[in-house]
Amino acid sequence: MFAISLGADGAELRPLEPWQAEEFLAHIDRGREFIGRHNGLPDVVHDLASSRAYLQAYADKAAADTGRICGIHLDGELVGAVILRTMDVAHGTAEAGCWLEPAAAGKGLVTRAARTLIDWAVEHRGIHRVDWWVSSANAPSIAVARRLGMTRDGVLRESHLYRGQRHDEEIWSVLAPEWRAAKSAAASAG
Template identity: 65%
Template sequence: MLRVPLGDDGAELRLLEPYQAVEFIALVDRGREFIGRYLRFPDTVTDLASGRSFLQDFADKTAADTGRIYGIWLAGQLVGSVIFAMIDAGTGIAEAGCWLEPSAAGKGLVTRAARAIIDWAINERGIHRVEWRAAVANEASIAVAKRLGMTREGVLREYYLHRGTRFDVEVWSILAPEWKAAGA
């Protein structure tokens, strides 16, 4: 997957790789507080070396077939990402996630990008179950799960500690037969 168009607005999805660390750090810097409300990585990805290391971890996951990271570009600028934080081809389970800088929010980019990677995972990789986890307070991420046709399975209470607060996390999922039946 080199470039996948995400609509008529010029948005596209591309694999995000370590050589793009400068663009990645610029994205994190533009959205550090916005992205960091619910995600931990903006607190540790603070310079070129840590950005490159973060992307290298995903490059290693891609090579091992255990995860992937894709960039979302709009008008030639990296504005967000969708990921497979985990892929377990043996069990047929993957966990997807996302983030965007504030200026890119509300344009449907994450929904379109997530739809593309989930379609790839189910139809090309044979993944049976795709999970989506979001802090209960992260209404935007939960709205994406709903738009993708996922089912809310429950809440993991006080699942992770971030910036001194314990967050409850909603777990959403879609199964391959549901995805295919919906024609997504």
């Protein structure tokens, strides 16, 4: 298995696969309440079979080139993930997402991991537009979208029914030319 370094703190991005279902379930259990505030994943992954099924669905997406899941590891422990929930190479579009355990929050892990995954999608898979759909109440995820250089395209008012309540959803995006320009500017400044 391979890992991509996310910085000097030892954080790494690694693919997640069905054989890691037990580790994935333990990760979800550690962050179940925190992750579930804005993300329905804890409602889907509740035992070993559902954990394996979730990871298998992403293995199938990877095989079909329609999505990806990568785990964020800190000191060797799975603490979060970034995903390309959807990816349509022919149309050049993808939707990225993320989650993190509470103990790993505030370290910039999601931003670094999402930047790595989005860069791969743009530079290696030819994705032109990456979307980031987020509840208007999820300030940390909105902050990640901003740090990634995304633009808020709009708000879908009360469009998302989650746990019996309607929520506004914001759509943020970055286009490949914007991504490359920001990357070039950062390289010139660094």
